[in-house]
Amino acid sequence: MEHTTLAHHLLLAGLLFTAGLAGVIIRRNLLVVYMCLELMLAAATLALVAFSRFNNTMDGAILVFFVITVAAAEVAVGLALIVALYRRTGTVSSDQLNTLCD
Amino acid sequence: METNLLDWILFLPLASAVICGLLFRQSGSVAGVISIGSAIVNSILALSLLTHLQAGDTIAWSREICRFGETSLTVGYSVDQYSALMLFVVTFVGAWIHLFSWGYMRDDSARGRYFAGLSLFMFSILGIVLANGLVMTFIFWELVGFCSYMLIAHYFDKDFAAAASKKAFIVNRIGDLGFILGIAACLSLYGTTDFDTLKVAVAAKPAPALVGFLLLGGFIGKSAQFPLHVWLTDAMAGPTPVSALIHAATMVAAGVFLMARIFFLLHPDVLQLCLWSGAAMAALAGLCALAQTDIKKSLAYSTLAHLGIMGAALGLGHPELALLHMAMHACFKATLFLGAGSIIHGCHHEQDMLQMGGLARKMPVTFATFLVASLSNCAVPFLAGWYSKDAILEAAHEHGVLVFALLSIAALATCLYSGRMIRLVFMGEARSEASTHAHESPWTMLLPLIVLGLGYSVFAGNYIGIPKASVSVLPAPMHFHFGAASIVGLGSLIFGFFGALWFYGRSKSDALRDASPALYGALERRWMDNLYDGYVTRVQQPLVDALAFIDLALINGIGGKILGAGIPAGLGALSRRLFHTGSARVNAAWFAIGALLITALLLGIL
């Protein structure tokens, strides 16, 4: 613990965020895309907690609390949207949902 | 405390409109109760304001909404006894029209929307009456335009109703262009649009004629003055209570009220224009009413004639007479329209007067109120219409013989078409199946007729003098005295009204059409509409075609195909391959790259 610096945590958070972003870009299944989005959020919370701990303040940790709340609400609405989309179009592949382009 | 009352008066209809429109679109009865209730409460509030307001008092309150350098725009209230009177007329007549609608629209499937529209209409007209400056007036002015569009198009699945609402909206836009330019001119000349400060500023530096002409544009459009009167007769496509509201209490009144408000801004040249166009329209429209078989269209021409009279009164330099005539006209014209609505309702939606006849026995209450309102319309002494019309005629007599002659023709025409209407609709024998089986209307429709017709049309003139605040509306107490105006008035009444009763009794169909088809045709023909149509098809369309040809052949053909094709097409193809692939993943990738670049820029790396 003594030698784990803030930079280590931020690097981990950044890599996780990037992995999530790459997943959003390369995956086509909307559900997986959605999980990747959640991973990006979780990476951000990791950075927040690290900052909060190293600056000896509670504000970042509280913000994580709110991020988790918002993410839960977002998951509920987003999954409901995906289900509605699936009922209407019969697919959850983002490549086939391109009516805006045609 | 008083601004508090004004808040209630202004926002009660809005609240009603919002509640009806958003929550009770499906249940028309609830919407109707809310809307009618708010209108009645509003008229009581307006009455209390009218009785509490001392002569010469004004209630002023304003608040800045935005500021551009030295210029600030405000909204607020400014109420004097004219506005209070107008407020009362609008809310009182409006409340009874609301009640009438309950019976008239009982079988309509879109009652929720209809009542929401009525309440919104009340809100917008009250905003105009209470407004403290041109900007707020303009905001509500446009809202009135929108509401009329929405209500005229109530039967929007009928082509003629949709077309009529569009026409009303577009024609009003033409006038409003002048209005908004006039506001801009006021701002640039005086730096303010508030009535009170403007009045002080104009007293120091008289307004040029241009400002008056521009502002007159708004009046011409909204109050259906020549040459923008064409929308009013078409606006009959809406439900009959809407016609009553538009013609009697709100829309056309807004223009007259605005002109009285900004009378100090009007240059004498503007008044001259207003006078002559108003007087000419009064005479012509009155005669045109003789050549309409649709009862509502005939009443619409009558309204045009009265608007002409009001315009003439403004032009004569008597804005208070114009306002008075507007108030009087509001009560009897509302009765006439509601009466027409009752007749149409009773005759199973038959509007052709030649198909009616003999309704006096079948619809006695409607007949009595319609008759009284018609007599008031003909300016029988001591009925409502007489007070204002006689005063205007007298003022015209002092001004000059030509104006007096024109207004006399208008007076005679009024009596002629009133007599014709009474004769065709109520007397003689029923001329169709619908009128044979006509029935009297329910009490919700008769009560407004009785109150507005028997009560208001008869006693309004006396009543106007009662509240302390309104004493100064009339220049002098009206008594019957023998002068040129009363000779013309009485003469036209006797010859016109009874002449029409006799003349139209001679024939089964329209006696004038039998006697002189050419004259009838000339009156029936819609000159201005034909002119506008001709302008659009002969002048505007070829011009547009020519412009389209230039655009397509020259700019697209030569410039586009030869010069401009290469580079834009290449760029377009490139952007389509890179950005507009229709794939969310590509968008996400570009988004990520952009975010990285922006962060790098912010950190000063790039």
Next chain:
Amino acid sequence: MPDPLFVFFAALTLGAAGLLVLSRNAVTSAMGMILALVGIAAEFFLLDAYFLGVLQVLVYAGAVMVLFLFIIMLLNTDKPETKYPWIKAAGGLAVFLFLSAGVVALILHSGALDKVAGPTPPELSNNPAEFATAAKAFGRLLYTKYMLPLQMAGLLLLLALVGVVNLSKDAKPNA
């Protein structure tokens, strides 16, 4: 050299994230996601944020991921995505490398890290305004300084509830 536990959980989390992103089966992706979230929770523990760590496991790895798995099974889309040519896979890898290189470069290059915090976390104290581990500290702040955001979050959850109910109703023909 960082703490071995940190390294272990960092590797676990990154590996799980890789599984989430690269697996062609949605259920496997979800399992990777759970593992990654547990790893992040472990990092929270290492940072003395015990309450948040527990919350993370309960809410995220528990409730949210169960919801995901449920929807995956409901929609029955666990058939693998169609195989794509290696050039596209290489493209995906390139995207990942490019982005991570960018992020790492930004983090290392910014130089702001040394200014905002020292190399080691400060000692924990009992002062509630400072970083504290107990749920009590969260409660105190949530109901004092963060009262308004808390209410807003509650409202948001209510709105999400209403929205989900509305979305999951059967669409009426004329709605």
